[in-house]
Structures are given as structure tokens and as C-alpha cells.
Amino acid sequence: MKFKKIALGSALLLGAALSSVSAQAADKVRFVTEGAWAPFNFIDSAGKPQGFDVDIARALCAKMAADCEILTQDWDGLIPGLKVRKFDAIIASMSITEDRLKVVDFTNKYYSGGLRFMGRVGETFDLANLSGKTIGAQRATLGAQYLEDNFEGKADLKFYDNQDNVYLDLVSGRLDIVLSDELPTYNWLKTSESGSAFEFKGDAFMKTDNIAIAVRKSDTQLKEKINKALDAILADGTYQKINAKYFPFSIY
Amino acid sequence: MDFSVVIEYFPRLLEGAWVSLQLVMISIILGGIFALPIALARISPIGWIRAIPFAYIFFFRGTPLLVQIFLVYYGASQFDAVRESFLWPVLKEPFWCAIIAFTLNTSAYTAEIFRGAIQAIPHGEVEACKVIGMTKTQMYRRVLLPRAFGIVLPAYGNEIILMLKGSALASTITILDLTGMARTIIARTYTPMEIFIAAGVIYLVISIVIIAIFRQIELRQNRYLGTLSIKVPDKG
Numbered sequence: 077m078k079f080k081k082i083a084l085g086s087a088l089l090l091g092a093a094l095s096s097v098s099a100q101a102a103d104k105v106r107f108v109t110e111g112a113w114a115p116f117n118f119i120d121s122a123g124k125p126q127g128f129d130v131d132i133a134r135a136l137c138a139k140m141a142a143d144c145e146i147l148t149q150d151w152d153g154l155i156p157g158l159k160v161r162k163f164d165a166i167i168a169s170m171s172i173t174e175d176r177l178k179v180v181d182f183t184n185k186y187y188s189g190g191l192r193f194m195g196r197v198g199e200t201f202d203l204a205n206l207s208g209k210t211i212g213a214q215r216a217t218l219g220a221q222y223l224e225d226n227f228e229g230k231a232d233l234k235f236y237d238n239q240d241n242v243y244l245d246l247v248s249g250r251l252d253i254v255l256s257d258e259l260p261t262y263n264w265l266k267t268s269e270s271g272s273a274f275e276f277k278g279d280a281f282m283k284t285d286n287i288a289i290a291v292r293k294s295d296t297q298l299k300e301k302i303n304k305a306l307d308a309i310l311a312d313g314t315y316q317k318i319n320a321k322y323f324p325f326s327i328y
Numbered sequence: 329m330d331f332s333v334v335i336e337y338f339p340r341l342l343e344g345a346w347v348s349l350q351l352v353m354i355s356i357i358l359g360g361i362f363a364l365p366i367a368l369a370r371i372s373p374i375g376w377i378r379a380i381p382f383a384y385i386f387f388f389r390g391t392p393l394l395v396q397i398f399l400v401y402y403g404a405s406q407f408d409a410v411r412e413s414f415l416w417p418v419l420k421e422p423f424w425c426a427i428i429a430f431t432l433n434t435s436a437y438t439a440e441i442f443r444g445a446i447q448a449i450p451h452g453e454v455e456a457c458k459v460i461g462m463t464k465t466q467m468y469r470r471v472l473l474p475r476a477f478g479i480v481l482p483a484y485g486n487e488i489i490l491m492l493k494g495s496a497l498a499s500t501i502t503i504l505d506l507t508g509m510a511r512t513i514i515a516r517t518y519t520p521m522e523i524f525i526a527a528g529v530i531y532l533v534i535s536i537v538i539i540a541i542f543r544q545i546e547l548r549q550n551r552y553l554g555t556l557s558i559k560v561p562d563k564g
Contacts, residue, residue, distance in 0.1 A: 152511060156520045179518045212502075216515030224516075234422075234502040235512060241402070245502075248405035250420055 104143045105298065107133045108163035111148040112238040115263045115322045116169040119148070131318045132186055132309075133167045139305035139314075151238060152216045155180055158292060165298065166290040169257070171218045181293045183302045185286035186315075187327040191219050192258040193277040194246075194265070201253070201277035206231040212242045212251040218285065219255040246274065253277065257285075259327060330519065334526040337513045341523075344509025345530050351423075351495045351505060355430035356488055362435035367442035381439060388436035393494050396433055401425040401501040426498040434491050441483045445476040478549045485542035489535050506530060 109117040109129050117127040125148050137144035149157050154166050158180060171189065172182045195201055207230060213219040215235040223233050234251065236242045239260065245251045247270045254261070258280045265271040291299050309315045310328070319327055334341075370381040388396065404410045404419055418424045449472055457467040499508030510527040514520050 152515055155518050156514075159518075175516060175518070215512060220515065235515075236502055237500060244402055245405075248402075249411060250405065250422075 103141070104145070105137065105140070105165060106145045106147060106163040107137075107165050107167050108147045108149050108154060108157065109133070109166075110151045110154065110168040110238075112151070112240050113169050113260055114267075116260060117148075117167075128187075128318060128322045129167045129169055131321070132315070135309045135314045135318065136302060136305040139308045140301050142301075151214065155290065158290060161292075164291065164295065165302065169260075169287055170290055172286045172288050173218065173221075175221075176290065179293075180290045181295070181299055182288040182290055183299055184306055185288045185328075186306060187259075187287050187319075188283070189257045189259055189285045189287050189327075190280040190283035191222060191255060191285070192261060192280040193253055193255050194261050194274055195253045195277045197273055197275045199252070203278060206253070208232075209252040210234060210250065211253045211255060212236060212245055213255045214239050214242055217256070218282070219257065222282070223255055243268070243270075259323070263322075329522060331522055333513075333517050333519050334522050337517070337523065338526070340509055340513060341506065341526055341530060344504055344506040344527075345534065347503065347509075348492070348495050348498075348505040348507075349534065351426055351430060351498055351503075352488065352492050354427055355434055356491060358427070358431040359434035359438050359491075362431065363438035363442055366435060366439035367446065370439060370443045371446060385436045385440055388433050389440070393429070393433050394497050394500065397426060397429040397497055397501060400429045422498075422501045422503050425501060426495075426503055430491065430495065430498075433494070434487065437487050437490075438484065441480055441487060442476065444483070445480040446472055448479050449475050478546075481542060481546045481549060485538065485546075488538055488542075492531065492534060492538065 109125055109127075111117055111119045111125050113127075113129075115127050117125060117129040120126045125146055130146055133144065133146055147163055149163070151168070154168055154170070155176065157163060158166055166180075167186075169187075169189070170176070170182075172185070176182070193201065193203075206227060210232040211223055211227065212234045213223055213236070215237060220235050223231075227233060234245070236245070239256065242251070242254055242256065243264060246254050258276075261276070265274060265276070289302055291302070315328070316326075366381045366384065369377050370385070372378050400419075401422060404425075410416065410419060419428075453471060453475065454467070457471050462470065495505055496507035498505045499511060502508070504512060506527050510523045514523050517523065
């Protein structure tokens, strides 16, 4: 008898838990970011994700009046994870590209980027002749793809799991040149311990690079909700406040 | 699931598989060479000679291979002394960093396997060597090491397969081995299932080949065991 009661009780509890999950699912949005792309997303000393992307995600959630969770995931697992519903929206400074559009959908842009080379101060840099140079980038980024498309065979290319390891190898001298997004590089040159020994090489390019939030192709409702919230934070000055916290110029 | 990407990128996966094979072969050969003296020192009757390989094996068996790779690749390069030394041209290359880490790791495991094999030889055979007046060197060269080689084979084949799977960690230090190549392809195609399945199949095929080779060597090396089986004469 006792056993029956326990079984019945736990069945009821399970049922309650399941129904509360489905009730929540309607307005619960699971954002995911990478956590290794300062100042856009990084893990603070308390182990929590912080940065521009995270602030924007929080502002969007407030506008959507949604219950939000912000998760982290390695860069090359973001799109696969989104596809298998481990999270609902990627806010990780991801550029809209043709390849990515084949598998996911993007909201309107929330900032614009561009690529720019970086190398040791005073070292010569000639885009037309990079043979013998080792160039590094983070795997599965716009920069890595650009290198593969344009410098395969013309220079020694190296791809890393995350940007922090790219910086480590630049400082150690394994890399001569790094190709990355201009804004995080700007931040690294300004704020990191070794940044002063390095500088931008050449001008920024691909400046039409639109950075947006990725959602599943089937999730048109969420996409529209995020777009509306984006418009709202741009109109009421919330966006500008977050922008000013990280950069002294507009990055929109 | 769209397996046309596998066909399209198969040559690049094979390129990666070749790098994996090179990593495994070089580190297994170097590791085997280092393992023998380590194993012999490990069974030395002199205490302090035993202690050094013990500490070495304890460290490399007790820490993750990933940590060892990172220590060699990212750790060593933090020091100016390393960057300015004559070793830097070697330590600069991720391939050689992986070889160093894998060799150190596998030599520790292999030394333990060798030690176990030498100690597994029945004591009577050692005594027999002594009785007929062999020197220690003769005993090792003629009897103990060849016998140990036969005993060691199954465990050693196992270690090579473990090394093959461990070599996937080379992808974390920019090496385009089979796993690194698969991840780079996925970065472009966003088809992790298809490409990882293909990479997995290639790993399996390599494992099967290694198993088959060891089976053959085992049969050959231990063929004398066949004569030990007693044939019961027919009663009829």
C-alpha cells in the first residue's frame, strides 16, 4: 500500500513538473553565447558570462518580457547545438554569412563588424606577399574562412578552438599575423598585457559584416519578437548606453 | 542527413587520417625505444634507480593527455628562455609538440607493459638461465626479452589503439589530424553528424588494420605455444 502511495505521489509530481515545463516553454528563451570573445562575450571571475552580447541579450529579454537563460558553449558547437534545440538563440557576435543562412536564420543586425589583420609593431606587412608567414584565426569564423578562401597555399594557416589561444600563440611568436574581427582586436590591443607590442596591419575590410542573433529556421515567431525588441532598445537609448559602456564610438 | 558532403570532403579526411597515422607511428616508435630502458630501470634492484622511472610513470599515467599536450605547447612557450633556446624551432611546431607529448605519455604506459611482461616470465626460466651459466646480458638478450616480447603483444597492441584515439587531441593545438580536419570541414558545412560519422569509420578501419597486424605478429611470435597443446590419442 505504502509503495502504491509513493508511486502515485511521484507520478503526480512528475506530471506537475512536465506541465509546468510546457507552460514555461512559451516565453522562456534560452540564449547562448561563447564566452571567449572579449569584450563582446567573456566569462567573469565569478564564472558568469558578461560583455556586450550578454548585456544586449538581457536588454532584449526585458523588452520581450521573457524569462531568459544565458548559456555558454564552445564556438564550433553553437550552430549544431541550436539545430538540436539545446538553446533557442545564439547571441555570440555571429556574422550573417551565406553558409550559415543555409542552416539557420538571423534576426536584424545588432552591430556591424569588419575584419582586420594584426601583427607585431614595426614588422613589415604586405598583403600581396605573405609567403613564409604564419597567419592564425579562430576556426569557423569569418576570418578563418577568408584565410582559407584567399591564402590557402600562399601562407601557413593555423586555426584555433578559441580566440584566447590565438592571442597566446601570437605573443609566443608562433604566429606572425592574426586575422580577426576589428572590434575585439581593438579591445585586446588596448586592454591586454601584451597588446602594446602589437598593432593593426592594413585597413579593415568586409565592413558590411552584419552581426546578428541566430535562431532556428522554423522559429519565425521568436525571430520577430527579437527584431521588435531590438527596434525598441535602439529607439529608447538602451542600446546606446550599452554601446558606450564598451566602445567610445557607435558600433551599430 | 546528406552524405554527399562526405564524398566531397573525403580526400581531405584522408589527408587528416595520414597526419594521425604519422603522429601515432612516430610516437609509438620513439615511445617504444624509451620504454625499454625505463622498464629495465623500473625493475632494478637498486632503490634510487627504481625511483626515477616510478615518478616518471606516475606523472604521465596520472595526468590527462590533454593537460600534457597543453603543457608542452602553450606552457613551454610562455617562457622567454624556451623561446630563445635552440629548441624553439622544434617547440614552435605544433606537430613536434604533439610528438613530444605523445611520446612521453606512451613511453610511460609502454614501460609498465614491458615491466609486467618481464616479471610475468616464470621464475623457473630465469633459474634455468642461471644454472647453465648465462651472464645477465645473455639472459636478457636470449631469453627474457624475446619471451617478454611474446607476452607483451596483446597489451601493446591495445596501447597503440589507445594512442590512435588519443591522437585526436592533437586537433586542440591546430594540427589538422583526422579530428582537426573533420572539425575544420564542419566549420564550413555545418554537417557535424555526417562528417564525424565518416571520421569515426576511418578511425575504425585504422584500428581494424592495427588489430589484424598484431594478431599476425602474435600468432608468429607465440607459435611455439601451439606445440604445447597435448594431443589425446583416439581411443578407437
